[in-house]
Amino acid sequence: MKTNYLKGALLLVTMTALTHAANAQSPANKKSYLANTKYDDIGGKGRERIETNYKGKNYRMELANNKLLALVVDGEVIPSTKWNEYSKEVAAIREQTRKDRIQAKKDQVQAHHDQQQAKLDQEQAARDQRQAKLDQEQAARDQERAKIEQERAAKDQEQAKRDREQAVRDQEQARRDQAQARLDQIRAKKDQERATEDRRLLQQLTGDLVADHIIPNEEALHDLSFNSEEMIVNGVKQPDSVFKKYAGKYKRFAQGSSSYQDGKKQFNGLHIHNN
Known part of the structure; x- marks a missing residue:
């Protein structure tokens, strides 16, 4: 090691x-x-x-x-x-x-x-060159000052250009945000309307189940599964004749896969909660 x-x-x-x-x-x-x-x-x-x-x-x-x-x-x-x-x-x-x-x-x-x-040898030459160097340094300072002013003006112009471009982007984003807000409002309204319709249809379907003596009352519905092939109420698969009757009347529920379980409902991917 x-x-x-x-x-x-x-x-x-x-x-x-x-x-x-x-x-x-x-x-x-x-x-x-x-x-x-x-x-x-x-x-x-x-x-x-x-x-x-x-x-x-x-x-x-x-x-x-x-x-x-x-x-x-x-x-x-x-x-x-x-x-x-x-x-x-x-x-x-x-x-x-x-x-x-x-x-x-x-x-x-x-x-x-x-x-x-x-x-020592350089000092004598430096003394002879000092005045010329001073003049050159002054000229260099003047040039540097002019260069700085030009650069500052160029930077100001570039910043102004960037500000204008940003303003255009901000306006465009605001228009997109407004359009998206309108779409969101429309979508929210449609969702609310669909949820209201789902509640109405569920209430109507529950009333039909009571009328057909499938459940004794509306509070007795604890579990419902409804799709294009079958309808199950409280764990009991309903006869084909009952399924066809409800599938014809409640096509929206039958076309997808709808379910209800202890106060929670899902109709075609929508979740509805009873108050």
Whole structure:
């Protein structure tokens, strides 16, 4: 199982300064032989992380107070029991890393000196160019102001266009809403009329059932099933002659599938509740 010592993203500082250092020194100075070295001193708290390619192998190591805590070679976590096998490589990498860091600091100092001299040379030219730059900046500000005003005018026009288009859409939606409201009113009226008619027909049918002595009184109707094939009253299927009589008189109920059960009625998909 891999150790957790190197788990997570390593905060490594790319050692590009080593290349600049080698170029800045005389030919007698040696360039680092460590390829693609990355180093992190972890905030200067005595902890180090080093990642480099040494003699064809990739080494990653973590140290604390100059003591090795973790070692990975070519992606393989090396257990502490085998660290002594890599002691020469680790020592060589650490020594070269130390030298590279020292050389990098020297190169940074030299680069700073070069920058200071370049700065002095540029300051004289900058003084000569300053007035021209001021004039250019003023012209640029004037152009920017004109551009902003043009953009603002374009935005205002675009917003006005969007507002007009939205107003048209709102009007169209209002017309559709009004039309839908009218349809809903018509549909509600038809539903009410149908429900009223269903109640009237049910009351009439119940009266016929009493008159035909199928039930003793109107309150005795507890269950009714009526469709195009049969009529069942309180669980009793009625004779064919009775079914035909009622089917002919109450075609609306017989054409679909109507039912009544303990005060709840459904006629052709409509639900009616007694008050």
